[in-house]
Amino acid sequence: MKASPRPYHHGNLREALLEAAARALETGGVGSLTLRELSRELGVSHTSPRRHFADKQALLDALAVRGFERLDAVMARAAKDRGEDFNARLTRLARAYVGFALKHPAWFGLMFEAKHRADAPPVLLDASDGAFAHPPAVFAQGQAAGEVVVGDPARLSLGAMAAVHGLLSISTNGQFKGIPLDRLVAEIIERLVWGLRPRE
Amino acid sequence: MKASPRPYHHGNLREALLEAAARALETGGVGSLTLRELSRELGVSHTSPRRHFADKQALLDALAVRGFERLDAVMARAAKDRGEDFNARLTRLARAYVGFALKHPAWFGLMFEAKHRADAPPVLLDASDGAFAHPPAVFAQGQAAGEVVVGDPARLSLGAMAAVHGLLSISTNGQFKGIPLDRLVAEIIERLVWGLRPRE
DNA sequence: GCAGTATGTTTCCTTTGACAACATTGTTTC
DNA sequence: GAAACAATGTTGTCAAAGGAAACATACTGC
Incomplete structure (x- = not known):
């Protein structure tokens, strides 16, 4: 025995x-x-x-879903209102996003690769949508506070998140031509926020 | 015989x-x-x-280099001065970029994946740098014409290209929530250009 | 306690990337 | 112009991987 x-x-x-x-x-x-x-x-x-x-891809897809869920949690924490102005809040959100990507580069890559497959399962797209639901909320609050131009928050935030995400894709090893991403993110967000100010 | x-x-x-x-x-x-x-x-x-x-990866790397060379050619054509204002020129450049990416999605993906590998060969990084040399030139001209705020053109253009690239990554199938990328690109570029105007 | 189902195993097949030894063609040198 | 040599392609082989079928074991509900 x-x-x-x-x-x-x-x-x-x-x-x-x-x-x-x-x-x-x-x-x-x-x-x-x-x-x-x-x-x-x-x-x-x-x-x-x-x-x-069912096959290897199914496991990878499930893993991608997990990734978006974790990203969602990270974003949710970063998006919490702490009484700062719009710029500070958006910067914190962007930094959280970049932080996640730099901490788990392969996972992050997998998530978007999976999402881009033509036959990506709906759960995956839903998970992705979930994580990307936070920026619009921050923008909406910015609008309510009169810090952001009027318009569809989802549409406005898309530009900002695209810039942050693109920075990650274009950069290498957490920096671009020697300048650390963290600094570039703050710079770009600030410029964006300026462009988003209501034109009186 | x-x-x-x-x-x-x-x-x-x-x-x-x-x-x-x-x-x-x-x-x-x-x-x-x-x-x-x-x-x-x-x-x-x-x-x-x-x-x-030497191995499969070497072939993929070579293919990625080819891709960046083609992208470089596309960008060069789009960046040519035709007497338009900064906004029109940048929009054309961005559209050319997006057009290439949508026309060759797998190739485009391969290019950036290869570039992000830790042991990416220098030729690859050089090829990438070549393709990304055009936006700064357009920005520099925009500055010369007084349409763009002062600052390092490479640094300023980075934000714009990042936004365009990120839009591609975040979107699915050439659109985002039903809105075609072409429209979103124009929208985002216009907002960026507004934010980049010299503050007198 | 027993039937049916969920979960894990064994065995096998095909495809793939990589390697070594060999064959053929092209080139250079005397 | 012929002999060495380099470049290029072929044959044969291996180990590792994903996948499929048939089988074994444990769990669950009745």
């Missing part, structure tokens, strides 16, 4: 796979992520992931 | 591989690109690509 060297059922393989996948992603990028390696890591046969994910 | 059913040497395999790879990229995305399939297509043994590219 052995002390259960390894139970037949893992218990929570789906979760464990996602966690291990996230770890692998951070360590060696998406290229180093193989179902077989994950299985080995979890001490499970190499076909067991198939019980939880 | 046979009419050379197939010559032993291909003659220009390196070029042919890059062209076939570009075609495969457009058809089925980067996932459908395999060295063996390329070889089959060109009627060549499955190991011959190794004579020209």
